[in-house]
Amino acid sequence: MNNLHPRVIAVWRLTGLITTAVLAAVLAALEFWVLARWGARIVIPGSSAGLVVLFGLLLSFAWPPLRYRFWRWEVRPDRVVIQKGVVWRSRSLIPRVRVQHVDTRTSPMQRWFGLSSLIIFTAGTRGADAEIPGLASEEAEALREELARLEELDEHV
Amino acid sequence: MSTFDPQDGWLRLHPVTPVLRSVQLLYAFVIGALAAQFGGPTVPILVIAAAVIALWITIGYLRYRYRVTDDSIIVHHGVLFRQRRVIPRSRIQNIDLRAGLVQQVLGVVTARVETAGGQGTEALLHVVSRREGERLREVLMATPAALFPAEAGADAATDDGRPRSLLAQPLSVKLRVPVLDLVIAGATSNRAGLLVAALLGGDYFLDFMPTDWLLARFIPPEYMAPEAAAESLIQTAQHDTVAFAIGAVALLLFFGLAGWGLSIVANVVRYFDFYLASADGELQVGYGLFTRREKGFRRVRVQNVQIEQPILRRWLRLASLRVQTAGYGPGVKADERVETLTPITRIDEIGGYLAAVFPDFEWERVEWKPSHPRAQRRFFIRRALAVMVSTGLAVVFLDPRFILGLLALIPAWFLATAHYRHLGHARSGSYVLTREGLWTQRTYIVPIPKIQALHLKQTPFQRRLGLGTVAIETAGNPYDWHEARSIDLSREYGLDLVESLATQVKMAGLVF
Numbered sequence: 229m230n231n232l233h234p235r236v237i238a239v240w241r242l243t244g245l246i247t248t249a250v251l252a253a254v255l256a257a258l259e260f261w262v263l264a265r266w267g268a269r270i271v272i273p274g275s276s277a278g279l280v281v282l283f284g285l286l287l288s289f290a291w292p293p294l295r296y297r298f299w300r301w302e303v304r305p306d307r308v309v310i311q312k313g314v315v316w317r318s319r320s321l322i323p324r325v326r327v328q329h330v331d332t333r334t335s336p337m338q339r340w341f342g343l344s345s346l347i348i349f350t351a352g353t354r355g356a357d358a359e360i361p362g363l364a365s366e367e368a369e370a371l372r373e374e375l376a377r378l379e380e381l382d383e384h385v
Numbered sequence: 386m387s388t389f390d391p392q393d394g395w396l397r398l399h400p401v402t403p404v405l406r407s408v409q410l411l412y413a414f415v416i417g418a419l420a421a422q423f424g425g426p427t428v429p430i431l432v433i434a435a436a437v438i439a440l441w442i443t444i445g446y447l448r449y450r451y452r453v454t455d456d457s458i459i460v461h462h463g464v465l466f467r468q469r470r471v472i473p474r475s476r477i478q479n480i481d482l483r484a485g486l487v488q489q490v491l492g493v494v495t496a497r498v499e500t501a502g503g504q505g506t507e508a509l510l511h512v513v514s515r516r517e518g519e520r521l522r523e524v525l526m527a528t529p530a531a532l533f534p535a536e537a538g539a540d541a542a543t544d545d546g547r548p549r550s551l552l553a554q555p556l557s558v559k560l561r562v563p564v565l566d567l568v569i570a571g572a573t574s575n576r577a578g579l580l581v582a583a584l585l586g587g588d589y590f591l592d593f594m595p596t597d598w599l600l601a602r603f604i605p606p607e608y609m610a611p612e613a614a615a616e617s618l619i620q621t622a623q624h625d626t627v628a629f630a631i632g633a634v635a636l637l638l639f640f641g642l643a644g645w646g647l648s649i650v651a652n653v654v655r656y657f658d659f660y661l662a663s664a665d666g667e668l669q670v671g672y673g674l675f676t677r678r679e680k681g682f683r684r685v686r687v688q689n690v691q692i693e694q695p696i697l698r699r700w701l702r703l704a705s706l707r708v709q710t711a712g713y714g715p716g717v718k719a720d721e722r723v724e725t726l727t728p729i730t731r732i733d734e735i736g737g738y739l740a741a742v743f744p745d746f747e748w749e750r751v752e753w754k755p756s757h758p759r760a761q762r763r764f765f766i767r768r769a770l771a772v773m774v775s776t777g778l779a780v781v782f783l784d785p786r787f788i789l790g791l792l793a794l795i796p797a798w799f800l801a802t803a804h805y806r807h808l809g810h811a812r813s814g815s816y817v818l819t820r821e822g823l824w825t826q827r828t829y830i831v832p833i834p835k836i837q838a839l840h841l842k843q844t845p846f847q848r849r850l851g852l853g854t855v856a857i858e859t860a861g862n863p864y865d866w867h868e869a870r871s872i873d874l875s876r877e878y879g880l881d882l883v884e885s886l887a888t889q890v891k892m893a894g895l896v897f
Binding site for chain 2: 306
């Protein structure tokens with residue numbers, strides 16, 4: 229089974245850092261507001277934002293390589309297999325005869341690193357499980373072409 | 386009103402339509418009121434506004450025409466912007482007939498034509514006579530064999546050349562639900578609890594229940610301050626525990642009964658005169674007292690069937706059945722819904738309903754297999770942890786005597802065992818079944834060709850015990866949070882199962 233592209237670790241780390249920064253900013257603003265109204269009795273100034281920054285930095289740095297290690301995917305002649313999860317593990321099987329359509333999606337962060345996500349849609353309701361997040365953009369395109377090719381499409385509705 | 390020959394000419398909606406639409410005249414009053422606010426001449430403006438609206442309604446009625454052809458239904462409508470819509474017959478999934486109280490009295494229905502590839506309702510005929518609605522449904526839902534009798538074979542057309550389905554296979558009403566069963570359904574519904582909570586909450590803010598009167602029976606007047614009943618209760622608790630207990634019980638009984646009664650009434654009104662009818666490839670359900678609904682759907686749209694049994698109903702040997710339907714074609718998915726197959730039925734009669742949806746499914750021959758015995762351990766550990774944590778917190782923050790809370794471990798063990806026994810999975814022919822739930826047992830029946838994706842999931846606990854949960858994904862209502870799952874199989878067995886199901890799906894080929 230295949231790994232994701234190694235650069236996806238950087239994408240995950242940067243996304244994590246940004247999220248941490250935003251969350252810390254929001255909490256800091258909240259803290260400021262609380263302090264202004266009720267003084268330093270309720271909250272130690274800087275505590276919540278500080279905690280978030282601490283844990284955020286730690287997680288953003290340490291988690292992505294773990295996540296990368298446990299992410300596997302494979303396109304077989306008759307199905308797509310996706311295996312992921314560090315603590316909560318899952319293995320998904322999508323029969324190719326059930327693929328409705330395939331999307332590639334690139335966030336600004338991914339674009340900077342030349343990566344894309346491949347999203348496979350079936351008629352199933354929880355299609356969010358069928359996303360491969362860290363592929364080189366050319367590879368994602370190629371896969372999309374390949375998966376979209378079905379033997380023949382009859383219209384029995 | 387309704388011409389009988391479907392091939393000829395354009396048809397209008399029922400003449401009573403402008404009357405039903407005249408409720409829009411109320412807008413004239415709104416405009417008049419606005420005029421009054423701004424100091425204009427109210428009466429002339431109101432009259433002009435009413436006249437314009439009435440004209441609009443009338444023109445709208447006159448302009449609305451529809452026509453059924455060999456391969457489609459065409460609708461022309463629009464007052465200012467003329468619109469023309471052509472719906473190919475092959476795309477029609479459903480003709481939905483609905484009638485509110487007034488409409489039922491007048492003998493008319495609102496017909497909705499629904500297709501697979503669109504947003505659901507493609508054409509809305511508001512209103513046509515009931516007979517016309519049923520005729521439309523018959524004509525538009527005719528199966529292809531009936532549309533092209535020459536291709537289907539010599540005996541597919543009758544002597545006078547009319548499509549066979551219109552004559553030889555009327556929808557036969559298979560199963561009806563008597564009112565008494567609906568009363569029982571309402572009485573045993575889990576939702577009764579929600580209703581009680583809603584009543585309690587509503588009364589706190591809006592005060593429509595005789596709560597004060599009730600409490601005055603039990604609580605000495607010195608504690609009945611003019612504030613809300615809740616505060617009086619708390620004051621009483623601090624001074625006279627017995628009165629408090631009696632008052633609280635009375636309150637609970639009162640709201641409980643009220644909620645329960647409401648649940649029964651709501652259920653009866655909603656599913657009044659429920660019937661299930663079936664023919665060739667089509668199923669039809671009808672129900673409702675104040676709003677009468679009649680929905681049809683093609684059997685191929687059914688993605689799975691759920692048998693739902695809350696604990697009370699299970700003891701009474703009752704169940705309710707629902708189907709998830711979706712119309713989808715290559716590259717497109719629409720109209721995912723949950724339909725009620727029956728609001729309540731006896732367990733022995735489930736087979737009849739299932740046969741209507743899955744004719745080749747043998748319910749009696751299903752052999753349920755249990756989950757892995759280690760699952761029992763996992764269920765117990767989860768509950769034990771919850772008990773120990775909450776007991777620990779109570780001991781530390783409240784009172785050391787709460788250590789007695791650990792006694793809850795005993796019922797926790799029995800509950801865990803019971804939960805385990807309600808797990809199960811089975812395979813029968815081209816169907817796969819899953820079952821779970823103690824308080825509400827849910828059984829899923831999924832035709833293997835309808836499987837969209839398969840998952841094997843493991844929580845950290847399951848990983849340690851070598852277990853996993855198989856989730857079977859189908860098309861259907863995305864807002865229904867449950868899914869077909871086989872919980873706590875051994876990991877190897879789960880992998881095997883997923884692989885073998887995927888292979889069977891592949892062999893089923895493209896299925897829409």
